[in-house]
Amino acid sequence: MGNYKHIEECFSRYIIGNYQSAAEVGVGRNFTVAERIACAGVAVRTTDIFPQQPPAGVPFFRDDVCTPDLTRYHDTELIYAVRPGIEMVPCIIALARSVNADCIIYHLGNEIYERGGRIIDCGVVLHQYYSRT
Structure with a gap:
């Protein structure tokens, strides 16, 4: 678990160094990133297709990233995911494009989607699949 x-x-x-607002999709039961960025003052929202119990101070709503409620994501600079299922990635990218937010994913193991997007090395390898600028 130390690696996680x-x-x-x-x-x-x-995220803290680059964004003022973010939404984590497919959060599951791991709210660690969202909790850390919320504590640093980044406006964060979390979502999953299944109901979850977020920690205090981390907003959560149920949503399906493949048929998202776009109104929940407007004014968000970043859509991100930590170890999403590879089948979710096209939907995450489409969501980010729809609301003009950056899309950054930390993949499970050595997975990538298509060509892997722009690589961000911040101590771990992140994949940016869409940029709002």
């Missing part, structure tokens, strides 16, 4: 802590710490620091 390193991944989440690096990803959190990157």
